Amino acid sequence: MIELPTEALWLVIAFPLGGALLLHFAGRWLGEPLAGYLASAASLAALAVAAVAAVPFFTGEGHPSQSLLWEWMPAVGASFEISWDPLSALMTLVVTGVGSLIHIYSVGYMHGDPRFARFFTYLNLFTASMLTLVLAGNYAMLFVGWELVGLCSYLLISFWFTRPSAASAGKKAFVVNRIGDFGFLIALMLIFSTFGTLSYTGVFDRAAQELSGWAPTIIGLMLAAGAVGKSAQIPLYVWLPDAMEGPTPVSALIHAATMVTAGVYVIARSAPIFELAPVASGVVAAVGAITALWAATIAIGQSDIKRVLAYSTISQLGYMFLAVGATAYVAGVFHLMTHAFFKALLFLAAGSVIHAMGGRQDMEEMGGLRKAMPVTFVTMGVGVVAIAGIPPLAGFWSKDEILSVVFNQGGWYTALWLIGLITALLTAFYMFRQFVMVFLGKPRWPEGVTPHESPRSMTVPLVILAILSVAGGLVNTPFRLGLEHFLEPSFEGVRLGHPPEGVGLVLVLAALAVGAGVVGAAMAFFAYHRPPEAWRRFQSGFGKLWGWWENAYGVDDAYGAMLVTPGRRLSEQTAFGVDMKVVDGAVNGVAWLVQATGRLIRPAQSGLVRQYGLWFGLGLVALLIWILVRGVA
Amino acid sequence: MLEVTPGWYMTLAAALFVLGLTGVLVRRNALVMFMSVELMLNAVNLTFVAAGRAAGVLDGQVAVFFVLVVAAAEVVVGLAIIVAIFRRRETASVDELAALRG
Numbered sequence: 167m168i169e170l171p172t173e174a175l176w177l178v179i180a181f182p183l184g185g186a187l188l189l190h191f192a193g194r195w196l197g198e199p200l201a202g203y204l205a206s207a208a209s210l211a212a213l214a215v216a217a218v219a220a221v222p223f224f225t226g227e228g229h230p231s232q233s234l235l236w237e238w239m240p241a242v243g244a245s246f247e248i249s250w251d252p253l254s255a256l257m258t259l260v261v262t263g264v265g266s267l268i269h270i271y272s273v274g275y276m277h278g279d280p281r282f283a284r285f286f287t288y289l290n291l292f293t294a295s296m297l298t299l300v301l302a303g304n305y306a307m308l309f310v311g312w313e314l315v316g317l318c319s320y321l322l323i324s325f326w327f328t329r330p331s332a333a334s335a336g337k338k339a340f341v342v343n344r345i346g347d348f349g350f351l352i353a354l355m356l357i358f359s360t361f362g363t364l365s366y367t368g369v370f371d372r373a374a375q376e377l378s379g380w381a382p383t384i385i386g387l388m389l390a391a392g393a394v395g396k397s398a399q400i401p402l403y404v405w406l407p408d409a410m411e412g413p414t415p416v417s418a419l420i421h422a423a424t425m426v427t428a429g430v431y432v433i434a435r436s437a438p439i440f441e442l443a444p445v446a447s448g449v450v451a452a453v454g455a456i457t458a459l460w461a462a463t464i465a466i467g468q469s470d471i472k473r474v475l476a477y478s479t480i481s482q483l484g485y486m487f488l489a490v491g492a493t494a495y496v497a498g499v500f501h502l503m504t505h506a507f508f509k510a511l512l513f514l515a516a517g518s519v520i521h522a523m524g525g526r527q528d529m530e531e532m533g534g535l536r537k538a539m540p541v542t543f544v545t546m547g548v549g550v551v552a553i554a555g556i557p558p559l560a561g562f563w564s565k566d567e568i569l570s571v572v573f574n575q576g577g578w579y580t581a582l583w584l585i586g587l588i589t590a591l592l593t594a595f596y597m598f599r600q601f602v603m604v605f606l607g608k609p610r611w612p613e614g615v616t617p618h619e620s621p622r623s624m625t626v627p628l629v630i631l632a633i634l635s636v637a638g639g640l641v642n643t644p645f646r647l648g649l650e651h652f653l654e655p656s657f658e659g660v661r662l663g664h665p666p667e668g669v670g671l672v673l674v675l676a677a678l679a680v681g682a683g684v685v686g687a688a689m690a691f692f693a694y695h696r697p698p699e700a701w702r703r704f705q706s707g708f709g710k711l712w713g714w715w716e717n718a719y720g721v722d723d724a725y726g727a728m729l730v731t732p733g734r735r736l737s738e739q740t741a742f743g744v745d746m747k748v749v750d751g752a753v754n755g756v757a758w759l760v761q762a763t764g765r766l767i768r769p770a771q772s773g774l775v776r777q778y779g780l781w782f783g784l785g786l787v788a789l790l791i792w793i794l795v796r797g798v799a
Numbered sequence: 800m801l802e803v804t805p806g807w808y809m810t811l812a813a814a815l816f817v818l819g820l821t822g823v824l825v826r827r828n829a830l831v832m833f834m835s836v837e838l839m840l841n842a843v844n845l846t847f848v849a850a851g852r853a854a855g856v857l858d859g860q861v862a863v864f865f866v867l868v869v870a871a872a873e874v875v876v877g878l879a880i881i882v883a884i885f886r887r888r889e890t891a892s893v894d895e896l897a898a899l900r901g
Contacts, residue, residue: 771901775893776832779823 173233175219175248178258179301181211183294186287193283202273205286209269209293213262220255223652228252230655232303232367243363244306253656256499256649257300257431260506264423265293267627271514272415274623275521285325285413292318296424300431304365305354308432312350312396315425316343322420323412335408342405346395353388356381370438377442386446389436390453393429397483399457404722406480410472414517417472422479422513423506430486430502434495437660447491451572454487455582455589460719462592466599467715470527471516474600477718478553479509481589485568488586492579494571494663496650500642501568503649504560507638508552511631512597515546518624519604522617529600530698534609538617541625543605545632550601552635554594555683562680563639565590570665570675587682594686602694610698644672808849815842829881829891833874840870 185208193201222228230251238245269289276285295318299311316339324336354364360376361369373382393399398406409421420426433440433450440447458481465477482505489498520527522539536543552559555566569590573583611617619625642649644665665672693704705712714720815838822835844863851859885891 768901771899773897773900775896776824776827783820783824 174215175233175250175301176235177215178212178219178262179294179297181208181215182290182297184208186290186294189283189287189290193287196283198277198282199273201283201286202269202276205290206266206269206273208290209262209266212293212297213259213266216255216258216262219250220259223252223255223655226651228655239306242306242358243365243368244304245365246307247303247365248301249303249366250301251656252653253431253434253499254300256503256653258297260503261293261296261300261424264506264510264631265289265296265419267630268415268419268423268510268514271418271517271624271627272413274621275415275517276413277621281325285322288318288321288325289415289419292322292420292425296428299428303367304363305357305369306364308435309350309354312392312428312432313347315420315428316340316347316396319343319409319420319425322416323409325412325416329411331408332411335405335411339405339409342402343395346392346402348391349388349395350392353385353392356385356388360385366435373438373442377439382439382442383445386436386440386443387449389432389439390446390450393432393450393487394453395429396432397426397429397487398480399429399453399484399487400460403457403461403480404725407473407476407718410470410476414472414513414520417476418510418513418517421476422509426479426483427486427502427506430483430490430498433487433490434499437490437493437495437657440490440493441660447493448578449491451488451491451579451582454484454489454491455585456484457481458484458488458589459585459592460484462589462596463715464718465596466592467712467717468596469529469716471519471529471532471600471604472513472527474529474596475509475512475516478512478593478596481593482509482553485565485586485589488572488582489568492568492572492575492582492663493661494568495657495660496642496653496662497564497567497571499653500649501564503641504552504564504635504638507631508549508559508561508635511545511549511628511635512553514624514628514631515542515549518542518620518628519546519617521620521624523611524615526612526615529603531610531612531615532604533607533611534605535617536605539619541619541628545625545628546605547601548632548635550597552639553597554687555590555679556594556687557676557680558636558639560635560637560639562683563643566676566679567642567644567665569679570672571663573675574666575663587678590679591682591686594683595690598687598690599694602691606695608697805849805853808845812842812845812849815839815845818842827892827894829884829893832893833877833881837870837874840866 182205185205189196189201189205196204220228230249233248233250235246235248269286272285272289276282279285292315295311295314297311299308299315302308302311320336320340323339324333327333327336357369358364360381361372363369377385395402406421406426410417412421440450461477461480461484465474465481468474468477482501486498486501486505489495489501518539519532519535519542522535522542523532526532548559552561555562557563569583569586572579572586640646640648641652650662666675694701696704708715717723819835819837819839819842822838823832826832826835844866847859847862847866849859851857851862881891884896888895
């Protein structure tokens with residue numbers, strides 16, 4: 167077995183970063199498809215290094231370690247140091263694993279794009295940034311990665327920036343995230359002022375002694391504010407649906423599998439702080455549960471294939487928040503992992519469909535794609551069953567674990583459990599609705615569209631992700647708590663939420679969750695496996711409610727009226743009122759004053775020597791008179 | 800016998816000074832203005848000498864020597880400038896040399 171010193175872990179970040187730099191300068195010259203292969207190779211190399219380095223954790227011999235790359239700001243405990251423990255190892259494997267598949271898929275998906283190489287530059291840069299985030303050994307380096315992934319998200323959402331909608335979606339994502347980052351920065355400052363350091367070990371070892379009163383709650387809430395922005399929870403989720411303007415592989419990688427889970431990761435990483443702040447944890451759980459339900463209802467009303475998945479992602483992230491808020495950190499990270507598999511799969515399959523439909527995303531125009539694209543049909547079917555929580559696929563195990571832990575917390579968490587259960591039903595409903603609308607029934611394709619199966623580079627990642635979506639859940643089942651043992655070193659000293667003890671109760675809870683999934687799926691099947699007129703009638707049966715769902719409850723309009731319009735008016739007032747009139751007026755006024763004074767006293771400077779002499783003489787006489795009158799002192 | 804008191808000298812000096820000042824102010828020719836300036840200088844010299852003699856000290860006469868030396872130097876520079884201007888502009892009228900008007 168190769169023994170990899172942890173000092174070599176910087177290679178995990180260096181490979182994609184090097185790839186990004188190389189592609190930035192030589193991408194155009196490398197061209198298509200070489201640039202794509204190179205980026206994929208960089209990502210795979212990072213995966214290989216991470217896999218080898220993670221082996222000790224799998225065999226149970228590994229210990230969490232820190233390796234210092236270089237001193238940055240030693241005074242605040244902020245250096246470039248890599249923290250290698252089971253949690254960061256798992257995140258690294260998910261990011262590089264799913265990331266590599268999406269890189270390969272993109273080679274086919276981005277075929278023929280004029281900025282093919284630039285796309286892979288961004289993709290590699292994103293991978294490097296995300297790895298910086300998860301491998302950071304302190305909050306400062308985490309924040310560097312946190313902001314870098316935000317930048318990459320912006321660049322990739324507005325990748326097709328000639329479309330005004332894409333350009334403004336990128337801006338929206340950036341601005342909305344900034345609101346959360348504000349809270350995150352406050353949390354970092356509070357941590358530093360309390361502990362005098364930002365390093366994980368320094369903070370977590372002394373958290374129990376030094377945090378008292380409301381301090382952990384406030385720090386926890388501020389960290390959660392950052393997480394809410396990044397992970398698209400209420401009230402900052404509005405950027406994620408718009409982020410679908412980016413190319414579909416981007417939606418899969420950044421806005422489903424990796425970046426948006428950074429908020430969940432941060433909360434799990436800060437478990438020792440949340441341990442001391444039950445109020446903050448409760449807020450996180452409540453936000454998660456409400457977001458899960460809220461976004462799931464909106465997903466039902468969408469007809470754009472990617473928007474359904476976007477709201478589904480928000481909803482699933484809500485589950486993860488619910489889990490980490492209920493101190494079920496392992497369950498949260500578990501769902502993060504399985505969600506990365508099946509949501510990446512769903513997005514890539516949706517991308518394959520969009521590719522086949524010539525860029526169309528409206529599910530009303532699809533239908534009957536089963537025969538035309540058999541691989542996409544089967545793999546997306548696997549993803550739909552997985553997210554619906556039907557055993558033994560991945561989504562069942564992780565979702566069931568979350569729900570049973572939340573139930574076991576008792577008290578008002580029982581209400582959150584109920585919300586989670588309803589959401590499970592809705593999840594199955596909207597996913598099967600999408601599946602039926604896209605693949606089953608009669609074709610409703612517009613003229614001139616002849617769908618075809620996607621190239622090999624796109625279908626192979628689909629198949630691999632489908633296998634992971636089937637088997638990924640088996641790493642942590644009630645029979646074999648593999649992941650929980652694996653992650654144990656990362657949550658040392660943290661009380662973890664657990665499912666109920668009794669086997670009977672566990673089975674009842676699981677049966678309820680599966681039942682919700684099956685009922686939702688069956689409802690969708692019977693409602694939508696009919697001619698379009700029939701399901702339109704079904705939809706109109708909901709009355710006004712359906713309009714609200716279709717419109718996403720009008721939240722965007724409300725934000726527009728409450729925040730954006732007043733903000734724009736304020737900017738206009740400052741720009742055209744305050745700046746142009748007051749500030750410019752003051753500057754121009756000073757200039758005018760100088761000119762006017764000059765005009766006034768200019769004639770004195772006549773250039774006539776004799777006139778100067780006359781003044782001089784008169785001055786002399788005046789002085790003389792003065793002296794004569796006053797007398798010489 | 801008529802006594803010549805320092806007041807007489809002062810009156811004469813004042814008259815000469817005003818004569819010179821008037822010349823500087825009313826004449827346009829730079830050369831004539833220069834001569835008027837010399838007249839003013841010598842009016843002052845007269846006061847020095849008279850005051851020195853009245854006080855019975857040599858300080859007044861010493862001051863006059865300084866004034867003479869400075870006046871000589873001034874004439875050297877001034878005349879050179881006037882000649883240079885005349886060669887270039889063919890005039891010595893100070894009213895035409897008003898390029899510095901604001």
